[in-house]
Amino acid sequence: MSQSPPSMRALIAFEATARLGSMTAAAEEEGTTQPTISQRIRVLEEHLGLPLFNRKGGRLTLSAQGERFHREIAPGLKEIRQACERLMRHGERPPPAVAIAAGSGFMHLWLRPRLPALKRAFPDFTFKLLPTDRADDPALQAADIAIRFGPYMAQEPGRRVASEAVFPVCSPDYASEHGLAGTLTASDLTRLSLLHQDIKDPRWLDWAQWCRQAGLSLTPEEDAFSYHNYALLLNAALAHQGVALGWSLLVEDYLASGELIALGPRVMRQDYGYWLSVKHHRSALVEPIGDWLLDAVHRAPSGANA
Template sequence: MRKYKHITPDQTTVTQGSPLSHHIPSMKSLIAFDATARLGSMTAAAEEERTTQPTISQRIRTLEENIGLPLFDRQGSRLTLTFQGDRFYREVAPHLKEIRKAFEQIVHDGKRPSPSIVIAAGSGFTHLWLLPRLPALKQAFPDLSFKLMPIDRADDPELQAADIAIRFGPHVPQDEGRLLASEAVFPVCSPSYAHEHNLSETFTEASLSDTLLLHQDIKDPRWLDWTQWLQCAGLSLTTQDDVFLYHNYALLLNATLAGQGIALGWSILVEDYLTTGQLISLEPRVKRENYGYWLSVKHHRSALIKPVSDWLIGAVHQ
């Protein structure tokens, strides 16, 4: 049991004439008092707090002046708490312990790496839709980190291993993926190119004679090329001698933005450019039944990932 000495008002060494201050004591003063009360020595408290004995003494003196009562009996060879000091210690010490615990916990949490979520999708979708929305995604989930993986092959093992996989193609009955966006494909070009070639709102066979169709080097049957699109739209393709194949969709779209010709646009990939007026769309729109972007998640991490997948689906329909 801690020993303390009861000091009556006429024995106090602190002036009682001034009114009691209502200011909250400094944390340094409280820590100095707590350490001295626990260790029974200002010298020991100074060693624990990595400071000097006079500094600890001054902080305790300031605390006593703030309170208006002595907290230690300094008349013996060893410091002992006064009656008021002991009561104050028993009330303050648990709270200081909780403050230390909270501080240590937040420092520990700050050093812990954020859970990482891998989102895999085709390169066109990754660069044209996901990447522009990454800042908003991070803002919505500040405790998570995200890694985007552009993967174009449907059978790529990394696509299957990703936390969130977004694949393009027809609906697969055994796949539990959720529809992110249906397919809608139509010609797009820059406003200047449309004006230069007198293109109206509808793309016709007559439009083919005076325009350059921009092609992508597609070796994937999931995607429509110009020949397939024209067939779906009920139009015939005239032979074009000047054909340049672009390696990926982002390059193809950059050429379209630069006014070099007409490209096929997938609605979800070009919607931002249509909204800003950098591109214009031409009718008709080709839609294949059950084709679109499908989102699937890892089931063993679904509690962490499902809110993110819900956010992605919601962002498509904003």
């Protein structure tokens, strides 16, 4: 017997005939003729040096050797078919990668919890997240999708993701301990531990600016300890350590789950918010992803169903 493997066409003809019980049915499945299937099986039998079918009485049945051979090769041929189908669907190119740049607070608190849903919605893409902390971070220019926080800027057009709404938040335990509910007054703020962030960025309100916007005649002093980023600051609020300023989009999951509660007053700045832009030369590819992100902002918070 030859040591070279038989042809793939011969193996496929045999497997289809054995599975379907008919050379005619195998020919229909493979898009060829019954004589062609018969010839390929004959070539396979000659190659192996033994009959794979019994051909007596006008009926075609597997021989004992044929049954065993079919059991052994059928799984492998199935895997080969599936591999070919996957390759034809996806091609030889790697899945397209999409880079999304946004502030670290937005990235950690809003986008990261929704990343599994984004991947399910776009299974043929890979995503690279680029957290930024500066308005002039080069990542915002380089990313396929950039989500910028700040005022509307005519030279940097983008679609509004969400308007800015800022209000105090704290844990239910901290509110209960200090008798907090509804709208806070300047007197309330003087007896509370106000959590501060140490990054001075004119785009973001700190407690002093928030008080001026809210019409409260108070200039809160900063604590001896300030938090380096917004996620750490919120973690301190979740741990019942004080009251933080909450940006509605960033704290909505915690409010939905009841881990934080919202207090007043609520401050909104005209034309401030989150803005989404898509790199022009890849717009056809990534625009649907931008649409999905915008739609997700208006869906129920991920924590609402937790």
